[in-house]
Amino acid sequence: MRILLxxxxxxxxxxxxxxxxxxxxxxxxDKAGEEGPLGFLCGDLSDLDGLVRTVRLVAPDVIVNAAAYTAVDKAESEQEQARRINAEAPGVLAREAKTLGAWLVHYSTDYVFDGSGHLPWTETDPVAPLNVYGATKLEGEQLxxxxxxxxxxxxxxxxYAMRGVNFAKTMLHLARERTALSVINDQTGAPTGADLLADVTAHVVRSVVARPGVSRELxxxxxxxxxxEVTWWGYASFVFAQTRAAGESLMVETVSPIPTTAxxxxxxxxxxxxxxxGKLESVFALRMPEWQDGVCRMLTELR
Ligand SMILES: NC(=O)c1ccc[n+]([C@@H]2O[C@H](COP(=O)([O-])OP(=O)(O)OC[C@H]3O[C@@H](n4cnc5c(N)ncnc54)[C@H](OP(=O)(O)O)[C@@H]3O)[C@@H](O)[C@H]2O)c1
Structure with missing residues (x-):
């Protein structure tokens, strides 16, 4: 199997x-691309012609697109660029995948929903993004x-991931320097480790490729x-409690829950x-771990 990531x-x-x-x-x-035995391979999702050439040169069995315009606030003022990377580029990859008979693996977001209610969203729930990032990700799905x-x-x-900046690391940094913090307490979700996403992707890719007879139905x-589930405030409080339980004394004394409007x-x-x-777990016989498991692993690795 040949995979283009x-x-x-x-x-x-x-x-x-x-x-x-x-x-x-x-x-x-990555975005810079690389020169290889097949010629120059373009990895820049804003270069749509370059992407087409690359997919045709590589002729993969599976294309995995982990690139995206992820700057949620910046996207409000850079709509065109966000749309090209999050919508047009996946559309181009999908058309090339169709021609090749290849699989396309792509990542999207809960931001395709409007965030109403308290129930976990299912795949068939109505979409209604609140911001440009969510709208461009939704258009990518549709294409x-x-x-x-x-x-x-x-x-x-x-x-979140071990590599790079993430909420838990930022909160820990602040908790070592300040006595009081305010954290949003009316947005609820589940912190998802990039390692979990990657491991599940590998399981599922292997599963669909190994079952060509039924794979289209998957x-x-x-x-x-x-x-x-947890709020950002609950997530920060969990990180501080785990860090203290591991023996580190943090400077922060007060962690105030605030609404998004603040x-x-x-x-x-x-x-x-x-x-x-539920759909992912039943179709591919997988079982998702609790969000705390991955966050504890990250905190242990950070020490
Ligand atoms: N992060 C989240 O909380 C979150 C939540 C829900 C869904 N998702 C989705 O999960 C997927 C993976 O996200 P992530 O958290 O791994 O994001 P990330 O860490 O921001 O990675 C995105 C990658 O895309 C690259 N990229 C940006 N513009 C590009 C371009 N024109 N051509 C090629 N590469 C480009 C970035 O490179 P540079 O850094 O060099 O620009 C970066 O390496 C995305 O589809 C995202 O929408 C993320």
């Missing part, structure tokens, strides 16, 4: 380099569906997040980011 240095892309490696020949690109290629779209939420959108941002964010993962 785009966005290899993002949170999820980095973990995918590890998780996909045992499945076959992995050609992994993939329209292409009629074989696809797996994993919608996830609140992604094509679809799947919600992928750990079990459980922390205005250019992009609106959904209150309800809960994702129902």
């Amino acid at each position: 785009l966005g290899k240095n993002g949170q999820v892309g980095w973990e995918l380099q590890r998780a996909l490696a045992p499945l076959g020949e992995l050609i992994a690109l 993939i569906l329209q292409s009629a290629c074989k696809y797996l779209i994993f919608r996830t939420s609140w992604v 094509s679809g959108i799947y919600h992928l997040a750990p079990k459980g 922390y205005p941002t250019p992009a609106r964010r959904p209150h309800n980011s809960r994702l129902n993962t």
Whole structure:
């Protein structure tokens, strides 16, 4: 099996380099692309012609797109660029996948929903994004569906990774320097490790490729997040409690829960980011771990 991975240095892309490696020949690109035996391979999702040339040169069995425009607030003022990367580029990849008979694996977000209610969203719930990022991600999904290629779209939420900046690391940094912090307490979701996303992707890719007879029926959108739910305030409080339990004394004394309205941002964010993962678990016989498991692992590795 030949796999073309785009966005290899993002949170999820980095973990995918590890998780996909045992499945076959992995050609992994970042935005800069690379010169290889097949010629120059373009990994820049804003270069649509370059992407087409690259997919045709590589002729992969599976395309995994981990690249995205993920700056949620900046997207409000850079709509065109966000749309090109999050919508047009996946659309191009999907059309090329269809021509090749390849699978396209792509990641989307709970931000396709409006965040109303308190129930975990299912794959068939109505979409209504609140911000430009969510709208461009939704358009990407729709273009993939329209292409009629074989696809797996994993919608996830609140992604963190050991590598790079993340909410838990930022909170810990602040908790070592300040005595009081305020954290949003009316947005609820599940922090999702990039390692979990990558490992589940590898399991599912292996599963669909190994079952060519039924694999087209497995094509679809799947919600992928750990079990459980928490607010950003609850997440920060958990990180501080675990860190103290491991013997570190933090400077922070007060962690105040605040509403979203007390922390205005250019992009609106959904209150309800809960994702129902029942479809993924039943179709692929998987069991999602609790969100705390991955966060504890990250905190242990940080020490
Ligand atoms: N992060 C979250 O909380 C979250 C939540 C729900 C869904 N998702 C989805 O999960 C997927 C993976 O996200 P992530 O957290 O791994 O994001 P990330 O860490 O921001 O990685 C995105 C990657 O895309 C690359 N990229 C940006 N513009 C590009 C371009 N024009 N051409 C090629 N690569 C480009 C970035 O490279 P540079 O850094 O060099 O620009 C970066 O390596 C995305 O589809 C995202 O929408 C993320």
